[in-house]
Amino acid sequence: MSDDWWSVGEALDRIERLDPELCAFIEVWHARAMALAGSVDRRLPLAGLPFAVKGPAGIRSYAARRLVAAGAVPVGSTAVPGPGTYWQTWGRGAHGRTVNPHRADRTPGGSSAGSAVAVAAGMVPLATGSDGAGSVRIPAAWCGVFGLKTTRGLLPSPDRTGLATAGVLTRRVRDARLYLRCVLDGYVEAPRARTPVRATYSPDLGFARTDPAVEAVVRAAVDRLVAAGAVRLDGAPDSSLSLLDPRETWLAVRGGEPPRTAGPEAGSGADARADVCVDVRAENDRRLDAYFARTPLLLTPVTPNRPHGHEGPGPDVYSTALTWAFNLSGHPAASLPAGFTPDGCPVGLQLVAERGADVSLLEIARVAEEALPIVRP
Structure with missing residues:
Protein backbone atom coordinates (compact mmCIF):
# COMPACT_ATOMS: atom_id res chain seq x y z
CA MET A 1 0.00 0.00 0.00
CA LEU A 184 -4.17 -6.80 -15.86
CA ASP A 185 -4.35 -10.59 -15.99
CA GLY A 186 -0.92 -12.16 -16.16
CA TYR A 187 0.83 -9.04 -14.90
CA VAL A 188 4.59 -9.60 -14.63
CA GLU A 189 6.68 -7.08 -12.70
CA ALA A 190 9.31 -5.35 -14.82
CA PRO A 191 12.86 -5.09 -13.49
CA ARG A 192 14.14 -1.62 -12.71
CA ALA A 193 14.85 0.13 -15.98
CA ARG A 194 18.47 -0.06 -17.05
CA THR A 195 19.59 3.51 -17.41
CA PRO A 196 20.22 5.49 -19.39
CA VAL A 197 17.26 4.48 -21.56
CA ARG A 198 17.85 5.18 -25.25
CA ALA A 199 15.33 7.66 -26.61
CA THR A 200 14.79 10.45 -29.08
CA TYR A 201 12.94 13.68 -28.53
CA SER A 202 10.60 15.29 -31.05
CA PRO A 203 8.92 18.62 -30.28
CA ASP A 204 6.39 18.27 -33.10
CA LEU A 205 6.46 14.73 -34.63
CA GLY A 206 7.26 16.46 -37.89
CA PHE A 207 3.97 18.31 -38.39
CA ALA A 208 2.56 19.98 -35.23
CA ARG A 209 2.91 23.68 -34.43
CA THR A 210 4.17 23.60 -30.87
CA ASP A 211 3.97 26.67 -28.65
CA PRO A 212 7.59 27.79 -27.95
CA ALA A 213 6.80 28.13 -24.23
CA VAL A 214 5.53 24.56 -24.07
CA GLU A 215 8.49 23.27 -26.06
CA ALA A 216 10.92 25.10 -23.77
CA VAL A 217 9.47 23.43 -20.66
CA VAL A 218 9.54 19.96 -22.19
CA ARG A 219 13.00 20.38 -23.68
CA ALA A 220 14.29 21.49 -20.27
CA ALA A 221 12.75 18.39 -18.69
CA VAL A 222 14.38 16.16 -21.30
CA ASP A 223 17.73 17.83 -20.67
CA ARG A 224 17.30 17.16 -16.95
CA LEU A 225 16.63 13.49 -17.66
CA VAL A 226 19.80 13.33 -19.73
CA ALA A 227 21.85 15.12 -17.05
CA ALA A 228 20.52 12.72 -14.40
CA GLY A 229 21.54 9.71 -16.45
CA ALA A 230 17.97 8.50 -16.87
CA VAL A 231 17.87 8.98 -20.65
CA ARG A 232 20.40 9.00 -23.45
CA LEU A 233 19.29 10.77 -26.61
CA ASP A 234 20.09 8.82 -29.76
CA GLY A 235 22.09 11.05 -32.06
CA ALA A 236 22.29 8.65 -35.02
CA PRO A 237 21.33 10.22 -38.37
CA ASP A 238 18.42 7.80 -38.85
CA SER A 239 17.14 8.00 -35.28
CA SER A 240 14.68 10.89 -35.60
CA LEU A 241 10.98 10.19 -36.03
CA SER A 242 8.70 12.16 -38.31
CA LEU A 243 5.07 11.12 -38.81
CA LEU A 244 2.37 12.17 -41.25
CA ASP A 245 -0.35 14.33 -39.71
CA PRO A 246 -3.03 11.80 -38.60
CA ARG A 247 -5.87 14.32 -38.23
CA GLU A 248 -7.99 13.25 -41.23
CA THR A 249 -7.28 9.59 -40.56
CA TRP A 250 -8.41 9.80 -36.94
CA LEU A 251 -11.59 11.64 -37.96
CA ALA A 252 -12.34 9.04 -40.61
CA VAL A 253 -11.86 6.13 -38.21
CA ARG A 254 -13.93 7.80 -35.50
CA GLY A 255 -16.63 8.51 -38.06
CA GLY A 256 -16.75 4.87 -39.10
CA GLU A 257 -15.57 5.29 -42.69
CA PRO A 258 -14.73 1.89 -44.20
CA PRO A 259 -11.06 1.08 -44.77
CA ARG A 260 -9.86 1.16 -48.36
CA THR A 261 -6.63 0.49 -50.17
CA ALA A 262 -5.28 3.22 -52.44
CA GLY A 263 -4.32 2.29 -55.97
CA PRO A 264 -5.32 2.77 -59.58
CA GLU A 265 -8.98 2.23 -58.68
CA ALA A 266 -9.01 5.02 -56.09
CA GLY A 267 -11.96 7.29 -56.52
CA SER A 268 -12.67 10.87 -55.57
CA GLY A 269 -14.44 12.70 -52.76
CA ALA A 270 -15.13 10.56 -49.71
CA ASP A 271 -13.60 7.48 -51.34
CA ALA A 272 -10.37 9.31 -52.10
CA ARG A 273 -10.30 10.65 -48.55
CA ALA A 274 -10.64 7.11 -47.19
CA ASP A 275 -7.85 5.93 -49.48
CA VAL A 276 -5.51 8.66 -48.27
CA CYS A 277 -6.38 7.94 -44.64
CA VAL A 278 -5.51 4.27 -44.99
CA ASP A 279 -2.20 5.22 -46.58
CA VAL A 280 -1.39 7.66 -43.74
CA ARG A 281 -2.18 5.09 -41.07
CA ALA A 282 -0.16 2.37 -42.78
CA GLU A 283 2.81 4.66 -43.36
CA ASN A 284 2.81 5.92 -39.77
CA ASP A 285 2.61 2.34 -38.50
CA ARG A 286 5.58 1.44 -40.70
CA ARG A 287 7.61 4.36 -39.38
CA LEU A 288 6.72 3.61 -35.76
CA ASP A 289 7.54 -0.08 -36.15
CA ALA A 290 10.92 0.82 -37.60
CA TYR A 291 11.55 3.34 -34.83
CA PHE A 292 10.73 1.03 -31.92
CA ALA A 293 12.74 -1.79 -33.48
CA ARG A 294 15.87 0.24 -32.70
CA THR A 295 14.84 2.67 -29.89
CA PRO A 296 12.73 1.75 -26.83
CA LEU A 297 11.41 5.21 -25.94
CA LEU A 298 9.99 8.26 -27.70
CA LEU A 299 9.67 11.63 -25.93
CA THR A 300 7.41 14.51 -27.03
CA PRO A 301 5.26 17.23 -25.47
CA VAL A 302 1.80 15.90 -24.64
CA THR A 303 0.12 18.87 -26.30
CA PRO A 304 1.43 21.54 -28.66
CA ASN A 305 -0.46 24.21 -26.71
CA ARG A 306 -1.06 25.33 -23.14
CA PRO A 307 -4.40 24.79 -21.40
CA HIS A 308 -6.82 27.02 -23.25
CA GLY A 309 -9.68 29.13 -21.94
CA HIS A 310 -13.09 27.69 -21.19
CA GLU A 311 -14.51 28.86 -24.50
CA GLY A 312 -12.20 26.61 -26.50
CA PRO A 313 -8.75 26.62 -28.12
CA GLY A 314 -9.67 28.75 -31.12
CA PRO A 315 -9.85 27.79 -34.81
CA ASP A 316 -7.36 25.30 -36.24
CA VAL A 317 -5.78 24.55 -32.83
CA TYR A 318 -5.68 20.84 -32.11
CA SER A 319 -4.71 19.95 -28.54
CA THR A 320 -4.72 16.33 -29.73
CA ALA A 321 -2.08 16.88 -32.43
CA LEU A 322 0.67 15.00 -30.57
CA THR A 323 -1.47 12.31 -28.93
CA TRP A 324 -3.94 10.84 -31.39
CA ALA A 325 -1.32 9.21 -33.63
CA PHE A 326 -0.76 6.68 -30.84
CA ASN A 327 -4.47 5.92 -30.54
CA LEU A 328 -4.41 5.01 -34.21
CA SER A 329 -1.23 2.94 -33.85
CA GLY A 330 -2.19 1.36 -30.51
CA HIS A 331 1.05 2.16 -28.66
CA PRO A 332 1.04 2.76 -24.88
CA ALA A 333 1.75 6.37 -23.92
CA ALA A 334 2.03 8.28 -20.68
CA SER A 335 1.99 11.89 -19.53
CA LEU A 336 4.50 12.88 -16.85
CA PRO A 337 4.52 16.36 -15.27
CA ALA A 338 7.35 18.36 -16.89
CA GLY A 339 6.94 21.77 -15.26
CA PHE A 340 5.08 25.04 -15.77
CA THR A 341 5.08 27.79 -18.35
CA PRO A 342 5.95 31.31 -17.09
CA ASP A 343 2.22 32.08 -16.78
CA GLY A 344 1.60 29.10 -14.47
CA CYS A 345 0.22 26.50 -16.88
CA PRO A 346 1.22 22.85 -16.29
CA VAL A 347 3.00 21.06 -19.15
CA GLY A 348 3.29 17.31 -19.71
CA LEU A 349 6.10 15.18 -21.14
CA GLN A 350 4.77 12.30 -23.28
CA LEU A 351 6.56 8.95 -23.09
CA VAL A 352 5.70 6.38 -25.77
CA ALA A 353 6.88 2.75 -25.90
CA GLU A 354 6.43 -0.34 -28.06
CA ARG A 355 3.02 -2.01 -28.14
CA GLY A 356 2.54 -4.24 -25.13
CA ALA A 357 5.39 -2.65 -23.17
CA ASP A 358 3.07 -0.97 -20.65
CA VAL A 359 4.74 -2.42 -17.57
CA SER A 360 8.19 -1.43 -18.82
CA LEU A 361 6.90 2.02 -19.75
CA LEU A 362 5.70 2.54 -16.17
CA GLU A 363 9.10 1.50 -14.87
CA ILE A 364 10.80 4.01 -17.19
CA ALA A 365 8.29 6.66 -16.10
CA ARG A 366 9.10 5.95 -12.45
CA VAL A 367 12.81 6.50 -13.10
CA ALA A 368 12.00 9.70 -15.01
CA GLU A 369 9.75 10.90 -12.19
CA GLU A 370 12.60 10.53 -9.71
CA ALA A 371 14.77 12.75 -11.94
CA LEU A 372 12.06 15.38 -12.45
CA PRO A 373 10.94 16.73 -9.09
CA ILE A 374 8.48 19.47 -9.97
CA VAL A 375 8.45 22.77 -8.10
CA ARG A 376 4.84 23.91 -8.21
CA PRO A 377 4.11 27.65 -8.34
Whole structure:
Protein backbone atom coordinates (compact mmCIF):
# COMPACT_ATOMS: atom_id res chain seq x y z
CA MET A 1 0.00 0.00 0.00
CA SER A 2 1.25 3.48 -0.88
CA ASP A 3 2.36 5.53 2.14
CA ASP A 4 0.48 8.65 1.06
CA TRP A 5 -2.99 7.20 0.49
CA TRP A 6 -5.79 8.61 2.58
CA SER A 7 -8.95 7.04 3.92
CA VAL A 8 -12.35 6.99 2.26
CA GLY A 9 -13.67 9.36 4.91
CA GLU A 10 -10.84 11.82 4.29
CA ALA A 11 -11.46 11.63 0.53
CA LEU A 12 -15.17 12.36 0.99
CA ASP A 13 -14.36 15.30 3.28
CA ARG A 14 -12.00 16.76 0.67
CA ILE A 15 -14.59 16.31 -2.06
CA GLU A 16 -17.23 18.06 0.04
CA ARG A 17 -14.87 20.96 0.71
CA LEU A 18 -13.29 21.39 -2.74
CA ASP A 19 -15.74 20.17 -5.35
CA PRO A 20 -18.24 23.07 -5.21
CA GLU A 21 -15.43 25.23 -6.63
CA LEU A 22 -13.63 22.75 -8.90
CA CYS A 23 -16.70 20.81 -10.17
CA ALA A 24 -14.82 17.54 -10.68
CA PHE A 25 -17.66 15.16 -9.76
CA ILE A 26 -21.02 14.30 -11.32
CA GLU A 27 -22.06 12.15 -8.36
CA VAL A 28 -20.56 11.40 -4.95
CA TRP A 29 -21.57 8.14 -3.24
CA HIS A 30 -21.10 9.00 0.45
CA ALA A 31 -23.20 6.30 2.11
CA ARG A 32 -22.25 3.54 -0.31
CA ALA A 33 -18.54 4.34 -0.08
CA MET A 34 -18.49 4.45 3.72
CA ALA A 35 -20.39 1.17 3.95
CA LEU A 36 -18.00 -0.53 1.54
CA ALA A 37 -14.96 0.91 3.34
CA GLY A 38 -16.19 -0.59 6.61
CA SER A 39 -16.59 -4.07 5.17
CA VAL A 40 -13.57 -4.39 2.83
CA ASP A 41 -11.16 -7.28 3.38
CA ARG A 42 -7.97 -5.66 4.69
CA ARG A 43 -5.86 -8.43 3.19
CA LEU A 44 -6.60 -7.22 -0.36
CA PRO A 45 -3.86 -5.27 -2.17
CA LEU A 46 -5.88 -2.04 -2.51
CA ALA A 47 -7.88 -2.38 0.70
CA GLY A 48 -9.62 0.91 1.47
CA LEU A 49 -8.11 2.91 -1.39
CA PRO A 50 -10.62 5.63 -2.40
CA PHE A 51 -10.85 6.13 -6.16
CA ALA A 52 -13.05 7.89 -8.69
CA VAL A 53 -14.47 6.59 -11.95
CA LYS A 54 -14.79 8.48 -15.21
CA GLY A 55 -18.29 9.53 -16.20
CA PRO A 56 -21.74 8.12 -15.49
CA ALA A 57 -20.88 4.64 -16.80
CA GLY A 58 -17.42 4.44 -15.25
CA ILE A 59 -18.44 2.19 -12.36
CA ARG A 60 -19.40 -0.51 -14.89
CA SER A 61 -16.03 -0.48 -16.64
CA TYR A 62 -13.75 -3.50 -16.55
CA ALA A 63 -11.02 -1.59 -14.71
CA ALA A 64 -13.40 -0.30 -12.02
CA ARG A 65 -14.71 -3.80 -11.35
CA ARG A 66 -11.16 -5.13 -11.00
CA LEU A 67 -10.19 -2.31 -8.65
CA VAL A 68 -13.19 -3.02 -6.43
CA ALA A 69 -12.28 -6.72 -6.43
CA ALA A 70 -8.81 -5.69 -5.20
CA GLY A 71 -10.33 -3.81 -2.26
CA ALA A 72 -10.50 -0.25 -3.62
CA VAL A 73 -13.57 1.85 -2.81
CA PRO A 74 -15.29 3.97 -5.49
CA VAL A 75 -16.38 7.33 -4.06
CA GLY A 76 -17.99 8.94 -7.10
CA SER A 77 -18.14 9.51 -10.85
CA THR A 78 -16.19 12.35 -12.43
CA ALA A 79 -17.07 15.07 -14.90
CA VAL A 80 -16.91 14.60 -18.65
CA PRO A 81 -17.94 17.04 -21.41
CA GLY A 82 -21.60 17.84 -21.86
CA PRO A 83 -23.53 17.35 -25.10
CA GLY A 84 -22.90 19.32 -28.25
CA THR A 85 -19.13 19.63 -27.97
CA TYR A 86 -16.73 18.92 -30.80
CA TRP A 87 -13.36 18.89 -29.04
CA GLN A 88 -13.63 17.03 -25.77
CA THR A 89 -11.32 19.26 -23.74
CA TRP A 90 -13.55 20.28 -20.85
CA GLY A 91 -15.98 18.82 -18.32
CA ARG A 92 -19.21 19.58 -16.48
CA GLY A 93 -19.79 18.38 -12.92
CA ALA A 94 -22.76 18.57 -10.62
CA HIS A 95 -21.83 22.13 -9.56
CA GLY A 96 -21.00 23.47 -13.03
CA ARG A 97 -18.10 23.70 -15.44
CA THR A 98 -14.97 21.83 -14.34
CA VAL A 99 -12.11 24.16 -13.37
CA ASN A 100 -8.38 23.67 -13.80
CA PRO A 101 -6.97 23.59 -10.25
CA HIS A 102 -3.86 25.55 -11.31
CA ARG A 103 -5.57 28.23 -13.42
CA ALA A 104 -9.29 28.74 -12.82
CA ASP A 105 -9.58 30.60 -16.11
CA ARG A 106 -8.36 27.56 -18.06
CA THR A 107 -9.82 24.18 -18.93
CA PRO A 108 -8.48 21.04 -17.25
CA GLY A 109 -8.55 19.20 -20.57
CA GLY A 110 -10.69 16.18 -21.32
CA SER A 111 -12.53 14.09 -21.75
CA SER A 112 -11.25 12.62 -18.46
CA ALA A 113 -11.56 16.13 -17.06
CA GLY A 114 -13.00 15.47 -13.62
CA SER A 115 -10.71 12.48 -13.04
CA ALA A 116 -7.61 14.65 -13.57
CA VAL A 117 -8.92 17.46 -11.38
CA ALA A 118 -9.94 15.08 -8.58
CA VAL A 119 -6.43 13.62 -8.50
CA ALA A 120 -4.62 16.95 -8.91
CA ALA A 121 -6.61 18.59 -6.11
CA GLY A 122 -6.02 15.69 -3.72
CA MET A 123 -9.63 14.54 -3.58
CA VAL A 124 -8.63 10.99 -4.54
CA PRO A 125 -5.23 9.40 -5.19
CA LEU A 126 -6.42 7.52 -8.29
CA ALA A 127 -9.11 7.87 -10.93
CA THR A 128 -10.00 5.82 -13.98
CA GLY A 129 -10.04 7.30 -17.46
CA SER A 130 -10.25 6.33 -21.10
CA ASP A 131 -8.23 7.72 -23.98
CA GLY A 132 -9.43 7.85 -27.59
CA ALA A 133 -7.40 10.83 -28.80
CA GLY A 134 -5.57 12.02 -25.69
CA SER A 135 -8.43 11.98 -23.19
CA VAL A 136 -6.22 10.74 -20.34
CA ARG A 137 -2.89 12.28 -21.34
CA ILE A 138 -4.15 15.81 -22.08
CA PRO A 139 -5.96 16.39 -18.74
CA ALA A 140 -3.05 14.71 -16.93
CA ALA A 141 -0.65 17.16 -18.59
CA TRP A 142 -2.84 20.23 -18.00
CA CYS A 143 -3.56 19.34 -14.35
CA GLY A 144 0.01 18.31 -13.48
CA VAL A 145 -0.57 14.62 -12.67
CA PHE A 146 0.52 11.30 -14.15
CA GLY A 147 -1.64 9.63 -16.81
CA LEU A 148 -1.34 6.34 -18.69
CA LYS A 149 -3.03 5.23 -21.91
CA THR A 150 -2.68 1.48 -22.26
CA THR A 151 -1.85 -0.53 -25.38
CA ARG A 152 -4.83 -1.18 -27.62
CA GLY A 153 -6.34 -4.54 -26.65
CA LEU A 154 -4.44 -4.87 -23.37
CA LEU A 155 -7.63 -4.26 -21.37
CA PRO A 156 -11.24 -4.63 -22.54
CA SER A 157 -12.77 -1.51 -24.10
CA PRO A 158 -16.31 -0.89 -25.36
CA ASP A 159 -15.03 1.35 -28.19
CA ARG A 160 -15.68 -0.47 -31.47
CA THR A 161 -13.33 1.77 -33.45
CA GLY A 162 -10.35 0.57 -31.42
CA LEU A 163 -9.23 4.13 -30.74
CA ALA A 164 -10.19 4.40 -27.06
CA THR A 165 -8.33 2.33 -24.48
CA ALA A 166 -8.46 2.15 -20.70
CA GLY A 167 -6.29 4.52 -18.72
CA VAL A 168 -5.57 5.79 -15.24
CA LEU A 169 -4.65 9.09 -13.57
CA THR A 170 -2.61 9.17 -10.37
CA ARG A 171 -0.45 11.51 -8.34
CA ARG A 172 2.56 9.20 -8.53
CA VAL A 173 3.73 6.62 -11.07
CA ARG A 174 3.91 3.94 -8.36
CA ASP A 175 0.12 4.10 -7.91
CA ALA A 176 -0.38 3.62 -11.66
CA ARG A 177 1.77 0.50 -11.35
CA LEU A 178 -0.51 -0.78 -8.58
CA TYR A 179 -3.50 -0.08 -10.82
CA LEU A 180 -2.04 -2.10 -13.69
CA ARG A 181 -1.00 -4.91 -11.36
CA CYS A 182 -4.60 -5.26 -10.17
CA VAL A 183 -6.46 -4.90 -13.47
CA LEU A 184 -4.17 -6.80 -15.86
CA ASP A 185 -4.35 -10.59 -15.99
CA GLY A 186 -0.92 -12.16 -16.16
CA TYR A 187 0.83 -9.04 -14.90
CA VAL A 188 4.59 -9.60 -14.63
CA GLU A 189 6.68 -7.08 -12.70
CA ALA A 190 9.31 -5.35 -14.82
CA PRO A 191 12.86 -5.09 -13.49
CA ARG A 192 14.14 -1.62 -12.71
CA ALA A 193 14.85 0.13 -15.98
CA ARG A 194 18.47 -0.06 -17.05
CA THR A 195 19.59 3.51 -17.41
CA PRO A 196 20.22 5.49 -19.39
CA VAL A 197 17.26 4.48 -21.56
CA ARG A 198 17.85 5.18 -25.25
CA ALA A 199 15.33 7.66 -26.61
CA THR A 200 14.79 10.45 -29.08
CA TYR A 201 12.94 13.68 -28.53
CA SER A 202 10.60 15.29 -31.05
CA PRO A 203 8.92 18.62 -30.28
CA ASP A 204 6.39 18.27 -33.10
CA LEU A 205 6.46 14.73 -34.63
CA GLY A 206 7.26 16.46 -37.89
CA PHE A 207 3.97 18.31 -38.39
CA ALA A 208 2.56 19.98 -35.23
CA ARG A 209 2.91 23.68 -34.43
CA THR A 210 4.17 23.60 -30.87
CA ASP A 211 3.97 26.67 -28.65
CA PRO A 212 7.59 27.79 -27.95
CA ALA A 213 6.80 28.13 -24.23
CA VAL A 214 5.53 24.56 -24.07
CA GLU A 215 8.49 23.27 -26.06
CA ALA A 216 10.92 25.10 -23.77
CA VAL A 217 9.47 23.43 -20.66
CA VAL A 218 9.54 19.96 -22.19
CA ARG A 219 13.00 20.38 -23.68
CA ALA A 220 14.29 21.49 -20.27
CA ALA A 221 12.75 18.39 -18.69
CA VAL A 222 14.38 16.16 -21.30
CA ASP A 223 17.73 17.83 -20.67
CA ARG A 224 17.30 17.16 -16.95
CA LEU A 225 16.63 13.49 -17.66
CA VAL A 226 19.80 13.33 -19.73
CA ALA A 227 21.85 15.12 -17.05
CA ALA A 228 20.52 12.72 -14.40
CA GLY A 229 21.54 9.71 -16.45
CA ALA A 230 17.97 8.50 -16.87
CA VAL A 231 17.87 8.98 -20.65
CA ARG A 232 20.40 9.00 -23.45
CA LEU A 233 19.29 10.77 -26.61
CA ASP A 234 20.09 8.82 -29.76
CA GLY A 235 22.09 11.05 -32.06
CA ALA A 236 22.29 8.65 -35.02
CA PRO A 237 21.33 10.22 -38.37
CA ASP A 238 18.42 7.80 -38.85
CA SER A 239 17.14 8.00 -35.28
CA SER A 240 14.68 10.89 -35.60
CA LEU A 241 10.98 10.19 -36.03
CA SER A 242 8.70 12.16 -38.31
CA LEU A 243 5.07 11.12 -38.81
CA LEU A 244 2.37 12.17 -41.25
CA ASP A 245 -0.35 14.33 -39.71
CA PRO A 246 -3.03 11.80 -38.60
CA ARG A 247 -5.87 14.32 -38.23
CA GLU A 248 -7.99 13.25 -41.23
CA THR A 249 -7.28 9.59 -40.56
CA TRP A 250 -8.41 9.80 -36.94
CA LEU A 251 -11.59 11.64 -37.96
CA ALA A 252 -12.34 9.04 -40.61
CA VAL A 253 -11.86 6.13 -38.21
CA ARG A 254 -13.93 7.80 -35.50
CA GLY A 255 -16.63 8.51 -38.06
CA GLY A 256 -16.75 4.87 -39.10
CA GLU A 257 -15.57 5.29 -42.69
CA PRO A 258 -14.73 1.89 -44.20
CA PRO A 259 -11.06 1.08 -44.77
CA ARG A 260 -9.86 1.16 -48.36
CA THR A 261 -6.63 0.49 -50.17
CA ALA A 262 -5.28 3.22 -52.44
CA GLY A 263 -4.32 2.29 -55.97
CA PRO A 264 -5.32 2.77 -59.58
CA GLU A 265 -8.98 2.23 -58.68
CA ALA A 266 -9.01 5.02 -56.09
CA GLY A 267 -11.96 7.29 -56.52
CA SER A 268 -12.67 10.87 -55.57
CA GLY A 269 -14.44 12.70 -52.76
CA ALA A 270 -15.13 10.56 -49.71
CA ASP A 271 -13.60 7.48 -51.34
CA ALA A 272 -10.37 9.31 -52.10
CA ARG A 273 -10.30 10.65 -48.55
CA ALA A 274 -10.64 7.11 -47.19
CA ASP A 275 -7.85 5.93 -49.48
CA VAL A 276 -5.51 8.66 -48.27
CA CYS A 277 -6.38 7.94 -44.64
CA VAL A 278 -5.51 4.27 -44.99
CA ASP A 279 -2.20 5.22 -46.58
CA VAL A 280 -1.39 7.66 -43.74
CA ARG A 281 -2.18 5.09 -41.07
CA ALA A 282 -0.16 2.37 -42.78
CA GLU A 283 2.81 4.66 -43.36
CA ASN A 284 2.81 5.92 -39.77
CA ASP A 285 2.61 2.34 -38.50
CA ARG A 286 5.58 1.44 -40.70
CA ARG A 287 7.61 4.36 -39.38
CA LEU A 288 6.72 3.61 -35.76
CA ASP A 289 7.54 -0.08 -36.15
CA ALA A 290 10.92 0.82 -37.60
CA TYR A 291 11.55 3.34 -34.83
CA PHE A 292 10.73 1.03 -31.92
CA ALA A 293 12.74 -1.79 -33.48
CA ARG A 294 15.87 0.24 -32.70
CA THR A 295 14.84 2.67 -29.89
CA PRO A 296 12.73 1.75 -26.83
CA LEU A 297 11.41 5.21 -25.94
CA LEU A 298 9.99 8.26 -27.70
CA LEU A 299 9.67 11.63 -25.93
CA THR A 300 7.41 14.51 -27.03
CA PRO A 301 5.26 17.23 -25.47
CA VAL A 302 1.80 15.90 -24.64
CA THR A 303 0.12 18.87 -26.30
CA PRO A 304 1.43 21.54 -28.66
CA ASN A 305 -0.46 24.21 -26.71
CA ARG A 306 -1.06 25.33 -23.14
CA PRO A 307 -4.40 24.79 -21.40
CA HIS A 308 -6.82 27.02 -23.25
CA GLY A 309 -9.68 29.13 -21.94
CA HIS A 310 -13.09 27.69 -21.19
CA GLU A 311 -14.51 28.86 -24.50
CA GLY A 312 -12.20 26.61 -26.50
CA PRO A 313 -8.75 26.62 -28.12
CA GLY A 314 -9.67 28.75 -31.12
CA PRO A 315 -9.85 27.79 -34.81
CA ASP A 316 -7.36 25.30 -36.24
CA VAL A 317 -5.78 24.55 -32.83
CA TYR A 318 -5.68 20.84 -32.11
CA SER A 319 -4.71 19.95 -28.54
CA THR A 320 -4.72 16.33 -29.73
CA ALA A 321 -2.08 16.88 -32.43
CA LEU A 322 0.67 15.00 -30.57
CA THR A 323 -1.47 12.31 -28.93
CA TRP A 324 -3.94 10.84 -31.39
CA ALA A 325 -1.32 9.21 -33.63
CA PHE A 326 -0.76 6.68 -30.84
CA ASN A 327 -4.47 5.92 -30.54
CA LEU A 328 -4.41 5.01 -34.21
CA SER A 329 -1.23 2.94 -33.85
CA GLY A 330 -2.19 1.36 -30.51
CA HIS A 331 1.05 2.16 -28.66
CA PRO A 332 1.04 2.76 -24.88
CA ALA A 333 1.75 6.37 -23.92
CA ALA A 334 2.03 8.28 -20.68
CA SER A 335 1.99 11.89 -19.53
CA LEU A 336 4.50 12.88 -16.85
CA PRO A 337 4.52 16.36 -15.27
CA ALA A 338 7.35 18.36 -16.89
CA GLY A 339 6.94 21.77 -15.26
CA PHE A 340 5.08 25.04 -15.77
CA THR A 341 5.08 27.79 -18.35
CA PRO A 342 5.95 31.31 -17.09
CA ASP A 343 2.22 32.08 -16.78
CA GLY A 344 1.60 29.10 -14.47
CA CYS A 345 0.22 26.50 -16.88
CA PRO A 346 1.22 22.85 -16.29
CA VAL A 347 3.00 21.06 -19.15
CA GLY A 348 3.29 17.31 -19.71
CA LEU A 349 6.10 15.18 -21.14
CA GLN A 350 4.77 12.30 -23.28
CA LEU A 351 6.56 8.95 -23.09
CA VAL A 352 5.70 6.38 -25.77
CA ALA A 353 6.88 2.75 -25.90
CA GLU A 354 6.43 -0.34 -28.06
CA ARG A 355 3.02 -2.01 -28.14
CA GLY A 356 2.54 -4.24 -25.13
CA ALA A 357 5.39 -2.65 -23.17
CA ASP A 358 3.07 -0.97 -20.65
CA VAL A 359 4.74 -2.42 -17.57
CA SER A 360 8.19 -1.43 -18.82
CA LEU A 361 6.90 2.02 -19.75
CA LEU A 362 5.70 2.54 -16.17
CA GLU A 363 9.10 1.50 -14.87
CA ILE A 364 10.80 4.01 -17.19
CA ALA A 365 8.29 6.66 -16.10
CA ARG A 366 9.10 5.95 -12.45
CA VAL A 367 12.81 6.50 -13.10
CA ALA A 368 12.00 9.70 -15.01
CA GLU A 369 9.75 10.90 -12.19
CA GLU A 370 12.60 10.53 -9.71
CA ALA A 371 14.77 12.75 -11.94
CA LEU A 372 12.06 15.38 -12.45
CA PRO A 373 10.94 16.73 -9.09
CA ILE A 374 8.48 19.47 -9.97
CA VAL A 375 8.45 22.77 -8.10
CA ARG A 376 4.84 23.91 -8.21
CA PRO A 377 4.11 27.65 -8.34
